[in-house]
Amino acid sequence: MLRIFTVTLFCCISLLATTIVFAQDAPADQQSLLPEIDPQDIEIRSQFQARFPGLRRQPILGFNPRPRVFQIDPNRQPFIEDEETVMANLPIGQLDRPQAPVYQPLGYADPQNGFARVGMGSYVTPEADVYAITKLGSRNWVSANLNYLSTNGHLDEFTSSSRNVDLSINSYSAFTKRVKLSTNLGVRSNFNHFPGLVTQNGEPANIRNRMSGAGFDGGAELTFAQTSLSGFTFSFDGYGNQLELNSALDNYGGSLNEWGVNGKAEYSRLGENIQEVHRLRLTSSAGGIETFGSSMQSWSVSQLSAHYERLFDYKTDIKASLGVAGVSDAVDDYSFYITPNITAVHTLFDGLDVRAKLSGSPSHRSLAGIQAENRFLDLTAPVEHQYEVLGLAEVILEPFSGTRLMGGVSYQNIKNFLYYTRNENVIAGTGFTEGFYQATFSRANITKLYGAFSQDLRPDMLWVRADGYWQRPRLSGNGKIPFIESIGIKGTVSFRPVRQLVVEGWGEFVGSRKDSFDNDLSSFILLGGRFEFSVNERLGVYGKLLNLTGEEYELWQGVPERGFQAFVGVTYLF
Structure with missing residues (x-):
């Protein structure tokens, strides 16, 4: 009996002890869910940070202040750009005011594919200017341009009709972001008549002499760009021209052929400073000219130069180059030249810039280009190269928005300067004297003072522009260069009373000149005007008046x- 009582008492005591233990552990489990707080963080360090045993890697807002010690972001991107890329992507400060958006003087919409401007003038003078562009794929564009002008002639004594047609096609392809190719191809055709023959008694002769020309040109440029300012550039282009003189005189006339090619290779790299560029450039041009009654005459111009460009202190922009050139033509077997070129633009303060330039460069012109300048050239003289030394200094002032003033002085010293003299040669076997012009080459110098002014009297409604110059053109013997004036002034006034209408008027004064026999040629004033009215966003009409006063003058x-x-x-946008 005692044994049973003892066992029963032991079981009750054990059960009671177990209950007390579980009762004490329950609050402990609930307290373990609270954060671990170190009193020293608050009392001593003035910091508070809660630590949860099960959530140690998940900070709670408000309880994880920014660390005071710099730490590296574990998710950072590695730095893989090279030095040239870093320099190319640095922000560049602007020396000038930002460029204004393209001004649209009329209410036309932006053309989608191009525009066409076609008109007719007195003396049966049709004109056309057509431009079109289209996109071939996402990285290819093709554009075409047509210019046409012809006239039935304005002289009664002899035939004076003429025509000029020029068609060009251009393409642009971006193979990648760094590799780009541009190409161009053009053809042209023109003719005009020579009113230059006179009898030996000095009377004009109505003899039909027609000069016609045809030609083509084309080229390509390939660019491998490392950055927007560095990389490789290769270009090649060429041209061919044929000129023919048809005359009613049996022994007067003939044909001429010429060709030319141009090539360029350039490498550019970035320097260590902002907007610093180093370039190495090689250019070469060559061609041949077969004039009337002579064999093919070859010419060449080759040049190697090193270039340096840098922006100093965001105020002074320097572009400098130094090179050597070798030149040959129909007269000189070979000539050697130094070719410096230094241009500096400095901003004194906002709105006032000064510019200076010193350069020396050789060149050789095509015979077709000379004939386009003087349509009455007989094309018998050999073409020589020229070497020009140029120095200028000018000031550009913009005192406030809408007003721009510019003025400067320049000096040119030119070896083999091209000017024109009038012939008085008796044509063999005829009773006529040739009154055409011949290309002549001689050393010359030209000192020039020039200035320009533009002002928006009322923005988008009334604005004016004017420029003028005084020059002293002299040959090596101090004689005045024929057919070049000493003074000239031009001015234009534009008025826009409503958005759809623009009216312009202009005037030009050309001072007196000397001919090749030192006779005076009188000065003249030309006045003109034009208007354009946009009927809608795509269609407009225009008109223009030339030589309003009917001034009698001669350029040649x-x-x-x-x-x-x-x-x-009419003008049409499509």
């Missing part, structure tokens, strides 16, 4: 220019 002695002439036409 013996060839009177047009009197009053009026044009009217």
Whole structure:
């Protein structure tokens, strides 16, 4: 009996002890869910940070202040750019005011594919200017441009009709972001008549002499860009021209052929400073000219130069180059030149810049380009190269928005300067004297003072522009260069009373000149005007009036220019 009581008492005591233990452990489990707080963090360090045993890697907002010690972001991107890329992507400060958006003087919409401007003028003078562009894929563009102008002539004494047609096609392809290719191809055709023959008694002769020309040009440029300012550039282009003189005189006339090619290779790299660029450039041009009654005459111009560009202190922009060139032509077997070129632009303060330039460069012109300048050239003289030394200094002032003033002085010293003299050669076997012009080459120097002014009297409504110059053109013997004036002034006034209409008027004064026999050629004043009215966003009409006063003048002695002439036409955007 005692044994049973003892066992029962032991079981009750054990059960009671177990209950007390579980009762004491329950609050401990609930307290373990609270954060671990170190009183020293608050009392001594003035910091508070809660630590949860099960959530140690997940900080709670408000309880994890920014560490005072710099730490590296574990998710950072590795730095893989090279030095040239870093320099190219640095922000560049602007020396000038930002460029204004392209001004649209009329209410036309932006063309989607191009525009066409076609008109007709007095003396049966049609004109056309057409431009079109299209996109071939996401990285290829093709554009075409057509210019046409012809006239039935304005002289009664002899035929004076002419025509000029120029068609060009350009393409642009971006193979990648760094590799780009651009190409161009053009053809042209023109003709004009020579009113230059006179009898031995000095009377004009109505003999039909027609100069016609045709030619083509084309080229390509390939760019491997490392950055926007560095990389490789290769270009090549060429041209061919044929000129032919057809005359009613049996023994007067002939044909001419010429060709030319140009090549360029350039490497550019970035320097260690902001907007610092180093370039190495090689250019070469060569060609041949077969004039009337002579064999092919070859010429060449090759140049190697090193270039340096840098922006100093965001105020002074320097572009400098130094090179050597070798030149040959129909007269000189070979000539050697130094070719420096230094241009500096310095901003004194916002709105006032000064610019200076010193350069020396050789060049050789094509015969077709010379004939385009003087349509009455007989094309018998050999073409020589020229070497020009140029120095200028100018000031550009913008005192406030809408006003711009510019003025400067320049000096040119040119070896083999091209000017024109009038012939008085008796054509063999005829009773006529040739009154055409011949290309002549001689050393010359030209000192020039020039200035320009533009002002928006009322923005988008009334603005004016004017420029003028005084120059002293002299040959090596101190004689005045023929057919070049000493003073000239031009001015334009534009008025826009409503958004759809623009009216412009202009005037030009050309001072007196000397001919090749030292005779005076009188000065002249030309006045003109034009208007354009946009009917809607795609269609407009225009008109222009040339030589309003009917001024009788001659650009080339013996060839009177047009009197009053009026044009009217339409403009269409597509």
